[in-house]
Amino acid sequence: MVAKISPTEFYNKLASTYDATLKDPRTDAQHLKEAAKIFQKYHSRVGGSLLDLGCGTGLLKELLKGEFEYIGIDIAENMLHYASERGYKIIHKPIEDALPEIPDCSYDFVFALGCLLFIEDIDSTLAHINRIARKSILLSLDNLTQEFIRNITVTVYNHSQVSISNAKEDYTIRGWRSPTTGITIQTRMIYIEKVNLN
Numbered sequence: 001m002v003a004k005i006s007p008t009e010f011y012n013k014l015a016s017t018y019d020a021t022l023k024d025p026r027t028d029a030q031h032l033k034e035a036a037k038i039f040q041k042y043h044s045r046v047g048g049s050l051l052d053l054g055c056g057t058g059l060l061k062e063l064l065k066g067e068f069e070y071i072g073i074d075i076a077e078n079m080l081h082y083a084s085e086r087g088y089k090i091i092h093k094p095i096e097d098a099l100p101e102i103p104d105c106s107y108d109f110v111f112a113l114g115c116l117l118f119i120e121d122i123d124s125t126l127a128h129i130n131r132i133a134r135k136s137i138l139l140s141l142d143n144l145t146q147e148f149i150r151n152i153t154v155t156v157y158n159h160s161q162v163s164i165s166n167a168k169e170d171y172t173i174r175g176w177r178s179p180t181t182g183i184t185i186q187t188r189m190i191y192i193e194k195v196n197l198n
């Protein structure tokens with residue numbers, strides 16, 4: 001097991017190269033593109049408020065078509081700097097602290113992409129997401145291998161087997177290849193609709 005640092009330190013260090021790394025073919029990042037594809041399938045030409053948990057640099061905004069108000073929650077201020085430049089309103093807090101403070105049905109759409117692996121209490125987080133979203137939810141859950149969990153320098157959790165009964169889309173893709181460990185991660189993509197959007 002390698003020595004661990006906090007996700008804040010990890011992502012503050014990575015922030016300036018994060019977008020380039022994600023766009024690098026060697027990372028083969030598919031989860032964000034897949035999320036945009038699913039969202040576009042159910043929401044053509046829409047707008048509304050969009051809460052992006054663990055928003056990082058706000059890359060999602062480059063991929064979604066439509067006029068949204070983006071609100072991002074993240075613990076790494078260097079990542080949030082880029083999200084802010086992209087037009088995100090930012091909340092600099094851990095997801096675990098921020099979600100309980102948000103009233104029910106506050107945002108049309110809630111996204112949590114590439115960030116739930118850092119959250120220990122997945123059940124409580126999913127309950128808050130479900131409570132906060134008015135229209136729909138998009139999640140990615142990474143199926144982390146034991147080798148990855150041992151070798152990545154932050155503490156991570158494999159929540160890929162969590163039970164989600166009300167999903168409209170629920171399937172696994174080749175999600176991304178870890179630039180630090182070289183390990184390819186399978187990612188479960190979940191789309192939940194709170195109201196009938198047709």
Ligand SMILES: C[S@@+](CC[C@H](N)C(=O)[O-])C[C@H]1O[C@@H](n2cnc3c(N)ncnc32)[C@H](O)[C@@H]1O
Pocket residue numbers: 007008011022032053054055056057058059060073074075076079093094095096112113114115118119
């Ligand atoms: C792999 S990046 C994903 C960024 C973006 N969602 C994407 O898919 O490109 C993970 C992000 O989650 C953030 N993060 C990790 N743990 C967090 C926590 N407990 N609360 C808020 N943000 C967290 C990190 O700082 C980082 O920006």
